[in-house]
Amino acid sequence: MNDSTKFTRLPASDDDRAEPDRATREAVLDFWETRFGVPPETFDGHTFWERGKGKLWCYRGEPPSPVDVEALGMTFLRTRQEHWKPTLEAVQRFGEHATECVIHLSESEAEAFVAGYDQELDWDGDWGYLVVTHDLAGRREPVGVGLYVYGELRSQVPKGRRRDLDT
Amino acid sequence: MEPPERYRAIVDDFEAFRAACERPLPSAIRVNTLKAGVADVRRALDEAGVSYEPVDWHDELFVLPEDSPGANWPYFHGWIHGQEEVSAVPASVLAPEPGERVWDACAAPGSKATQLAALMDDRGEVVATDNNLGRISALRTNTERLGATNVAVTHEDARNHSLKPFGGAEYDRALVDVPCSCEGTIRKNPDAFDEWSLSHVRGISGVQKDILERAVQATVEGGTVVYSTCTFAPEENEAVLDHVLEREDCELVEFDLPLDHRAGVTEWEGAAFDPSVRLAKRIYPQFNDTGGFFCAKLEVGQ
Numbered sequence: 001m002n003d004s005t006k007f008t009r010l011p012a013s014d015d016d017r018a019e020p021d022r023a024t025r026e027a028v029l030d031f032w033e034t035r036f037g038v039p040p041e042t043f044d045g046h047t048f049w050e051r052g053k054g055k056l057w058c059y060r061g062e063p064p065s066p067v068d069v070e071a072l073g074m075t076f077l078r079t080r081q082e083h084w085k086p087t088l089e090a091v092q093r094f095g096e097h098a099t100e101c102v103i104h105l106s107e108s109e110a111e112a113f114v115a116g117y118d119q120e121l122d123w124d125g126d127w128g129y130l131v132v133t134h135d136l137a138g139r140r141e142p143v144g145v146g147l148y149v150y151g152e153l154r155s156q157v158p159k160g161r162r163r164d165l166d167t
Numbered sequence: 168m169e170p171p172e173r174y175r176a177i178v179d180d181f182e183a184f185r186a187a188c189e190r191p192l193p194s195a196i197r198v199n200t201l202k203a204g205v206a207d208v209r210r211a212l213d214e215a216g217v218s219y220e221p222v223d224w225h226d227e228l229f230v231l232p233e234d235s236p237g238a239n240w241p242y243f244h245g246w247i248h249g250q251e252e253v254s255a256v257p258a259s260v261l262a263p264e265p266g267e268r269v270w271d272a273c274a275a276p277g278s279k280a281t282q283l284a285a286l287m288d289d290r291g292e293v294v295a296t297d298n299n300l301g302r303i304s305a306l307r308t309n310t311e312r313l314g315a316t317n318v319a320v321t322h323e324d325a326r327n328h329s330l331k332p333f334g335g336a337e338y339d340r341a342l343v344d345v346p347c348s349c350e351g352t353i354r355k356n357p358d359a360f361d362e363w364s365l366s367h368v369r370g371i372s373g374v375q376k377d378i379l380e381r382a383v384q385a386t387v388e389g390g391t392v393v394y395s396t397c398t399f400a401p402e403e404n405e406a407v408l409d410h411v412l413e414r415e416d417c418e419l420v421e422f423d424l425p426l427d428h429r430a431g432v433t434e435w436e437g438a439a440f441d442p443s444v445r446l447a448k449r450i451y452p453q454f455n456d457t458g459g460f461f462c463a464k465l466e467v468g469q
Binding site: 063 | 202207289306319320
């Protein structure tokens with residue numbers, strides 16, 4: 001049973017799975033690699049946990065499962081919907097390893113993205129969730145997650161994280 | 168008698184102390200080394216047109232004389248975190264190492280918990296506890312923005328902290344930065360003295376004793392506990408240490424602190440404390456142009 005108050009560790013693969021709708025570690029690693037080109041070994045040392053329906057967390061530790069706490073590492077991925085969706089936090093932390101489905105924005109485009117605005121932009125790759133990057137201090141730094149459909153990059157920056165950075 | 172007047176007897180240059188309490192304090196930031204290096208942050212602040220000044224005792228801290236930390240790119244990316252200089256002291260003194268298990272007993276809003284995670288290079292386990300759900304949400308926001316993945320958050324009263332969710336293992340180190348009367352934050356919060364009362368000081372001192380006792384009990388033999396407050400009241404500082412030294416198997420130990428400070432006081436209003444409380448350190452605002460702070464390091468008995 002899925003308990004919405006406790007964190008349950010994801011099974012390693014389909015063979016270990018007791019709960020039919022729960023994602024597996026194998027599937028999570030495959031998603032990051034297939035969609036974004038993030039090598040699976042990026043997550044060596046991390047464990048994945050579900051609390052509530054389809055809300056996955058990434059933790060650098062191995063407590064006994066299930067564990068009844070308020071938070072375990074960072075929110076990481078939304079599953080149990082048609083297209084899995086990484087969180088802004090996960091992309092900021094691990095998105096530097098992404099090589100595919102990465103859209104690079106100019107300074108003014110990045111500012112609009114962080115302020116929560118949707119923008120018409122050219123993109124010749126797959127539609128869906130993209131890693132959004134911009135230049136910061138000489139680095140290509142992941143800003144967050146955008147949804148690209150119908151010629152438009154839709155900002156997925158959560159309301160509480162939006163900022164007006166136009167300086 | 169109310170602060171700052173009641174501390175005339177224990178502060179050397181009392182007029183300088185009182186004057187410093189009336190000066191506002193600029194914002195300060197800590198570099199979040201989980202996401203960026205000091206050079207990266209300098210360059211990003213330059214690009215954002217934010218002026219900053221280094222802090223001589225700690226490479227990863229900067230003072231922002233003109234800005235608040237929240238409205239620029241490096242903040243959005245979690246490269247920096249708004250944190251007062253003295254607030255960075257206890258985690259530095261605790262000095263956890265990668266792979267250790269650490270308890271942050273009163274963790275919200277998370278400046279120190281994320282500093283612990285950074286000192287541990289995000290390896291090992293930081294169990295961050297708070298008893299207030301509203302403050303826990305701030306703690307969670309901060310751990311996520313800063314990208315710490317080795318922090319687990321528990322909602323409970325630190326006095327009754329349970330080791331069960333994590334299999335019963337004790338901690339290598341514990342940080343006990345307790346709720347206090349906050350006198351040392353007067354330069355940031357001009358209301359701090361208005362809300363002060365001796366009965367609050369006495370009441371909260373009981374809570375502080377119980378939390379520190381629990382931390383000593385939950386730490387392995389030979390492990391380290393750091394006790395800190397942002398207040399000057401000996402009732403909340405040396406008296407708490409004295410109480411726990413008497414009841415638990417632990418002792419105060421010496422530590423280096425590259426900030427100007429004074430030793431803990433061994434007498435206050437007729438009470439005499441264990442002489443070793445001298446090893447605790449008092450930071451007054453006039454010494455380093457910071458907030459006020461108190462910090463002590465304990466070793467759990469072998």
